[in-house]
Amino acid sequence: MAEIVISNIVKSFTDRQRNADILAVDNVSLTINDHDFVCLLGPSGCGKSTLLNMIAGFDKPTSGRIEVGGVVVQKPGADRGVVFQQPTLMPWLNVADNVAFHLKLSGIRKAERRARAQEFIDLVGLKGFEAHFPSELSGGMNQRVGIARALLMNPRVILMDEPFAALDAQTKIEMQEELVQIWQRIRCTIVFVTHSVDEALLLGNRIAVMSRRPGRIRDYFDFDMPRPRDVTSPEFNEAKRRVLGLIRDESRMSRQAA
Amino acid sequence: MRAATERLYPAPGLAWRQIQSKIERITVPLLILIGWEAFSRSGYLPPALLPPPSAVLAALADWMFAIDGSTQDYAGTWIRHVLASSSRVAAGFGIAALIGVIIGTGIGWSRFIEKTVEPTLQMLRPIPPVSWIPLAIIWFGIADKPAIFLVFLGSFFPILMNTIHGVKTIDRNLIRAGAMMGASERQLLWNVVVPAALPSIFAGLRIGVGSAWMLTVTAEMVAVKSGVGYVLWDTYYFLRYDMVIASMVSIGLLGYLSDIAIKLLMNRVLRWQRASTIQSREG
Numbered sequence: 001m002a003e004i005v006i007s008n009i010v011k012s013f014t015d016r017q018r019n020a021d022i023l024a025v026d027n028v029s030l031t032i033n034d035h036d037f038v039c040l041l042g043p044s045g046c047g048k049s050t051l052l053n054m055i056a057g058f059d060k061p062t063s064g065r066i067e068v069g070g071v072v073v074q075k076p077g078a079d080r081g082v083v084f085q086q087p088t089l090m091p092w093l094n095v096a097d098n099v100a101f102h103l104k105l106s107g108i109r110k111a112e113r114r115a116r117a118q119e120f121i122d123l124v125g126l127k128g129f130e131a132h133f134p135s136e137l138s139g140g141m142n143q144r145v146g147i148a149r150a151l152l153m154n155p156r157v158i159l160m161d162e163p164f165a166a167l168d169a170q171t172k173i174e175m176q177e178e179l180v181q182i183w184q185r186i187r188c189t190i191v192f193v194t195h196s197v198d199e200a201l202l203l204g205n206r207i208a209v210m211s212r213r214p215g216r217i218r219d220y221f222d223f224d225m226p227r228p229r230d231v232t233s234p235e236f237n238e239a240k241r242r243v244l245g246l247i248r249d250e251s252r253m254s255r256q257a258a
Numbered sequence: 259m260r261a262a263t264e265r266l267y268p269a270p271g272l273a274w275r276q277i278q279s280k281i282e283r284i285t286v287p288l289l290i291l292i293g294w295e296a297f298s299r300s301g302y303l304p305p306a307l308l309p310p311p312s313a314v315l316a317a318l319a320d321w322m323f324a325i326d327g328s329t330q331d332y333a334g335t336w337i338r339h340v341l342a343s344s345s346r347v348a349a350g351f352g353i354a355a356l357i358g359v360i361i362g363t364g365i366g367w368s369r370f371i372e373k374t375v376e377p378t379l380q381m382l383r384p385i386p387p388v389s390w391i392p393l394a395i396i397w398f399g400i401a402d403k404p405a406i407f408l409v410f411l412g413s414f415f416p417i418l419m420n421t422i423h424g425v426k427t428i429d430r431n432l433i434r435a436g437a438m439m440g441a442s443e444r445q446l447l448w449n450v451v452v453p454a455a456l457p458s459i460f461a462g463l464r465i466g467v468g469s470a471w472m473l474t475v476t477a478e479m480v481a482v483k484s485g486v487g488y489v490l491w492d493t494y495y496f497l498r499y500d501m502v503i504a505s506m507v508s509i510g511l512l513g514y515l516s517d518i519a520i521k522l523l524m525n526r527v528l529r530w531q532r533a534s535t536i537q538s539r540e541g
């Protein structure tokens with residue numbers, strides 16, 4: 001069943017200072033099924049965050065429409081958890097209160113908030129930091145708080161914008177494995193933005209490759225390699241070759257155009 | 259022998275350095291006081307025109323505790339006048355803080371409120387609060403009310419401007435994060451916008467409390483028959499310059515204490531900021 005339907009999305013920004021329009025996303029259509037783990041792969045500045053922001057309801061497309069769960073996206077909502085590219089925590093709340101912010105908004109009592117937040121704090125490996133403020137944590141730790149906060153809402157859809165970019169290799173691998181397990185367990189739909197080919201192929205069961213700005217979908221394919229995935233296996237490398245080939249084409253074309 | 263001296267005079271330790279820093283702090287004020295005392299006693303000016311610090315202190319002591327009755331009718335009335343002034347500051351400043359934060363948040367948050375309300379306020383803002391005194395007296399008579407009104411005017415605008423600034427410069431992604439977690443518009447305002455603007459709001463409160471004291475004193479000189487400002491002006495008519503200066507000292511002290519009170523509150527409320535600001539270096 002289709003969970004997210006993106007039809008003919010165009011997004012241009014009006015640049016008032018330079019008096020010009022920037023076409024960020026150009027006619028993108030994607031259908032994402034229930035319980036898909038879609039990795040959105042593309043070069044910097046190609047419109048990945050822009051597309052994600054429109055699914056989240058933060059931005060309105062210039063034209064086209066986006067449906068999530070059969071409903072046209074009009075505004076942000078707790079059915080779509082977002083993990084931002086920058087952690088974006090409430091700096092005046094400690095870790096536990098940041099993770100439980102959604103529960104506070106729903107009017108749930110403090111004791112229950114604490115208990116339910118604890119599960120996700122443990123999950124992202126931040127036990128013992130419940131009372132710390134974001135300014136007292138490292139960038140990677142803050143990012144993990146952001147992930148815990150999105151997971152706690154138990155949303156139908158989780159939108160993640162390069163969530164592991166700030167993490168060290170060790171933590172990144174742990175978090176990637178953890179994310180796959182969570183996804184298998186709670187059966188949510190994930191849209192995961194990254195510019196790392198390896199990360200996309202390690203995580204996703206569908207891979208969408210975007211072109212340079214203005215962003216278009218170059219390729220969108222299933223990748224049902226069994227898990228846990230071995231990044232040195234022939235199957236993995238063949239997929240990698242396919243994606244890298246696309247990217248090489250892309251840069252050759254843009255060089256010719258220039 | 260050498261070892262013994264070393265034990266007798268240990269390297270300057272923490273305690274010594276603390277004393278040293280205290281000495282550094284009080285040297286200049288102390289020198290000024292001594293110079294002032296010496297100058298007053300030198301007879302260069304008639305002592306009534308520039309009373310020495312010792313005379314000011316004596317007047318202040320009598321004003322506070324009715325020790326020798328040297329301040330006549332005012333002996334022992336200090337606390338009453340201080341409370342009168344403080345209550346006007348508290349009332350005017352409290353109302354200004356409440357209304358300033360509410361309207362400031364509204365203007366910062368909503369284009370509509372900004373367009374409809376802000377131009378009027380911006381036109382009123384350049385009018386110095388003291389120039390409202392005649393109208394304040396006509397409207398409110400001679401009592402607490404005109405003073406409270408002036409205090410309100412004086413502290414309202416700094417609080418308003420800082421609140422607007424605080425709300426307008428919030429990271430847009432914080433609002434998005436709040437909305438993503440299901441916050442309604444009202445929840446966003448209360449749970450995201452106001453807390454995020456608090457550092458600015460407190461900056462406004464601190465400026466506002468300064469103007470509040472300035473305007474209470476001004477109002478009391480003209481429109482009220484009690485309070486430290488009234489004592490200052492009244493004793494000036496009786497040529498009691500020791501009392502004038504004692505009043506100035508009292509006002510300075512009260513302003514200083516109210517600023518410290520707000521600073522303490524701020525440090526409590528903005529605890530979360532500590533690790534990320536320059537202030538944290540000072541420890």
Ligand SMILES: Nc1ncnc2c1ncn2[C@@H]1O[C@H](COP(=O)(O)OP(=O)(O)OP(=O)(O)O)[C@@H](O)[C@H]1O
Pocket residue numbers: 013014015022023024042043044045046047048049050051085195213
């Ligand atoms: N608010 C904005 N105003 C004007 N232009 C914008 C705005 N947001 C994005 N853009 C433009 O849209 C293009 C796409 O931006 P976007 O943030 O979606 O890129 P991205 O694919 O997420 O890049 P990265 O991987 O570096 O995060 C950029 O070229 C940028 O210049």
Ligand SMILES: [Mg+2]
Pocket residue numbers: 048049050085161
């Ligand atoms: Mg981005």
